[in-house]
Amino acid sequence: MTTIKNVAIVGATGLIGRPIVDGLLASKLFSVTALTRDGTRQRGFPTGVAVKQVDYDSLESLEAALQGQDALVSAMSFEAIHVQRNLVDAAAKAGVKRMIPSEYGNDLLNPKLAAFPIYQPKIAIRERCEQLARENPSFSWTTIHNASFLGPDWTLDFIVDVKNRKADIKDGGDVLFCATTYQDIAQAVIGILTHLEETANRPVRISSVNTTQNELIAMAKELGATEGWDITHSDTAHLESEALRRWAEGDHSEAVIAMFINRAFIGKGWGGYFPVRDNDLLGIQGLDRDELKAIVKSAMDR
Numbered sequence: 001m002t003t004i005k006n007v008a009i010v011g012a013t014g015l016i017g018r019p020i021v022d023g024l025l026a027s028k029l030f031s032v033t034a035l036t037r038d039g040t041r042q043r044g045f046p047t048g049v050a051v052k053q054v055d056y057d058s059l060e061s062l063e064a065a066l067q068g069q070d071a072l073v074s075a076m077s078f079e080a081i082h083v084q085r086n087l088v089d090a091a092a093k094a095g096v097k098r099m100i101p102s103e104y105g106n107d108l109l110n111p112k113l114a115a116f117p118i119y120q121p122k123i124a125i126r127e128r129c130e131q132l133a134r135e136n137p138s139f140s141w142t143t144i145h146n147a148s149f150l151g152p153d154w155t156l157d158f159i160v161d162v163k164n165r166k167a168d169i170k171d172g173g174d175v176l177f178c179a180t181t182y183q184d185i186a187q188a189v190i191g192i193l194t195h196l197e198e199t200a201n202r203p204v205r206i207s208s209v210n211t212t213q214n215e216l217i218a219m220a221k222e223l224g225a226t227e228g229w230d231i232t233h234s235d236t237a238h239l240e241s242e243a244l245r246r247w248a249e250g251d252h253s254e255a256v257i258a259m260f261i262n263r264a265f266i267g268k269g270w271g272g273y274f275p276v277r278d279n280d281l282l283g284i285q286g287l288d289r290d291e292l293k294a295i296v297k298s299a300m301d302r
């Protein structure tokens with residue numbers, strides 16, 4: 001049976017990369033090596049992580065860095081997803097057994113979402129993984145779909161800003177969506193690396209909790225934020241057509257990307273809620289209502 005010992009990670013100091021590294025180290029199951037553009041920037045890498053500088057434009061540099069690695073976890077930033085193209089090829093050539101490309105969001109196998117321009121770089125990387133796994137059976141991949149991050153700085157800011165009592169309610173605010181803590185995303189990585197066969201060459205869908213915008217506002221109100229809310233309303237069908245128009249005109253700004261993301265994940269009848277999840281397989285326990293409320297409270301107190 002194949003076991004994973006040596007794990008390389010890209011984006012080890014990033015928003016989701018750091019909690020993944022912390023989880024891998026805490027499990028004491030793996031030796032962790034961070035690949036980075038700038039090896040002189042040693043700060044930010046936790047103790048116990050080996051650091052290797054790589055040149056993402058050089059297949060040879062990447063292949064050399066990945067020699068002896070059993071798995072490669074990418075937490076590459078949204079803006080640099082395409083940079084993973086050489087990384088995937090190098091991983092397969094170097095004998096990496098499992099690659100987890102940088103996804104950590106919506107379910108891009110949902111055909112509605114797959115049509116959006118913002119997701120094409122992630123889809124292209126997954127398709128390259130699929131091709132390499134067909135050509136080389138010792139290489140395999142898994143993508144992690146967690147819908148929204150759940151932390152004081154994400155769902156409780158981007159979706160409902162409970163600290164500043166501000167929210168743009170989409171499609172009435174009762175659309176159920178999945179949200180996942182950084183710790184549970186790290187647990188998904190560990191679960192994949194310890195359940196290789198069950199997770200080979202497929203997406204896994206996870207969540208810590210399922211909630212709605214209106215529920216989050218109600219929780220904040222129960223916690224004392226009763227007055228002074230700045231609430232606006234949007235129709236995500238309108239956001240979608242506006243985003244498509246502006247994208248076609250060359251506007252690839254964060255505002256346009258946010259319109260696509262909102263449509264994809266809290267649009268009524270779209271894709272931010274996964275009815276079937278891999279939580280049990282991967283060891284993700286999820287949160288109860290009190291635990292969700294505690295996260296809302298910590299976001300309010302920030």
Ligand SMILES: NC(=O)c1ccc[n+]([C@@H]2O[C@H](COP(=O)([O-])OP(=O)(O)OC[C@H]3O[C@@H](n4cnc5c(N)ncnc54)[C@H](OP(=O)(O)O)[C@@H]3O)[C@@H](O)[C@H]2O)c1
Pocket residue numbers: 010011012013014015016017035036037038056075076077078079080083102103104105106146147148149154
């Ligand atoms: N579902 C959600 O709510 C949600 C929210 C945010 C992000 N995400 C997803 O999570 C993934 C990671 O995002 P993140 O926000 O954690 O990333 P991040 O913190 O912005 O960046 C992660 C790392 O990517 C590397 N990087 C950035 N630009 C690069 C470039 N041009 N060339 C090479 N390396 C580069 C850097 O590593 P080095 O400096 O070490 O080289 C950086 O630390 C993405 O797929 C993103 O779409 C999902």
